[in-house]
Amino acid sequence: MLKHGILGLLNYGSMTGYDIVHIFKDSLSYFWNAQTSQVYRELQTIKKNGWAADETVEQDGKPDKKVFTITDSGRAELKRWLTEDNVEFGIRSPLMMKVFFRGECSLDENIDFFEKLQNDSYAFDYKMSLSPPDTKKYAEIIKDPMKALYWKMTIEYGMMYSKMYRQWVENCIRQLEELKYEDTGDQRKS
């Protein structure tokens, strides 16, 4: 998966592992987070597969760098990946796995649990409002406004997801709180 993300970036222009790591952090982090170590490893297999070639560039005052350039075979592989249909609808969610079994904890513990989720989602939105995916940096790389459209779609997805998530969490909290009142003598009518 990450392999093809890297290939996609290399297709915009030649760059180093270091560059790739930073683009992931700045512009793709909210739907994919890439470990430095994995990026360097994938670059090795990309090279081994002949999807990119590397060239060592000396710099002064800075360490040498290894610039990767996509090959025709790499572009073909990128296109193959984009065309292949294996995008299954489905939500592999570690969070739901936990929610599913929360009956083992007390009502109060679970209210705390969901309130923490709520806070995380607020924090996420706040962080996003402070530093949205870095438009300028990405525009430098991507240039073509037509291509930026797809980037915008992923951001819209992130925002819609975040909104839906918050609604779900609030709904869960409401249900738990109603149960709590029922337990402690039905104070809802007062």
Add this chain to the structure above:
Amino acid sequence: MLKHGILGLLNYGSMTGYDIVHIFKDSLSYFWNAQTSQVYRELQTIKKNGWAADETVEQDGKPDKKVFTITDSGRAELKRWLTEDNVEFGIRSPLMMKVFFRGECSLDENIDFFEKLQNDSYAFDYKMSLSPPDTKKYAEIIKDPMKALYWKMTIEYGMMYSKMYRQWVENCIRQLEELKYEDTGDQRKS
């Protein structure tokens, strides 16, 4: 992750690997899909960790089975996992990775792409309406209505996600179709 899901199920009652695989298929598949091979492997490590004990039961007319029973240490581990806070808000999405780079394909190809996503989501909803997560089977296992609440929450999440997803896809298609009309001479006003 799956390890703890299995532990959660064993906590409801002793069962075999085969049972676990089927419960995952019937009731948890829409947020986690478990491979048979992985289930059997995880059961081995669960046993090795002392979280469950196994007992071979002979049957007539059917192959022998290995029934796993959770231990106190297993219950403690389940509780530890539920209590530990590592539920990061964030959406690791292979789909978004693909959407991000779709600028490499033509408008028409991309309209097809999103229409396929739309169909998948319709198919998912239809399948869910025909056979929603198997209430009866799950009720047999879970019994306690208080615990079933958390199961219901995961289903609500699935439905809300599915709705949001469809809206997002429709929104994407709309944007692409507008662009198409602009390209072919702005027929929107007619």
Add this chain to the structure above:
DNA sequence: TGGGTCATGTAACCTGTTACATGATTAG
């Protein structure tokens, strides 16, 4: 006699995470 259910797995592989490791330059 052919397909479904019951029931068990192994082996190889791929992908992602965590921890560790180095070292020069530059700005505050």
Add this chain to the structure above:
DNA sequence: CTAATCATGTAACAGGTTACATGACCCA
């Protein structure tokens, strides 16, 4: 002097996927 930025990775582990493998019984 110290922290950040630039720039590279290795090693071990954890978790998930794919392919393969076996075998009896039951129902149509």
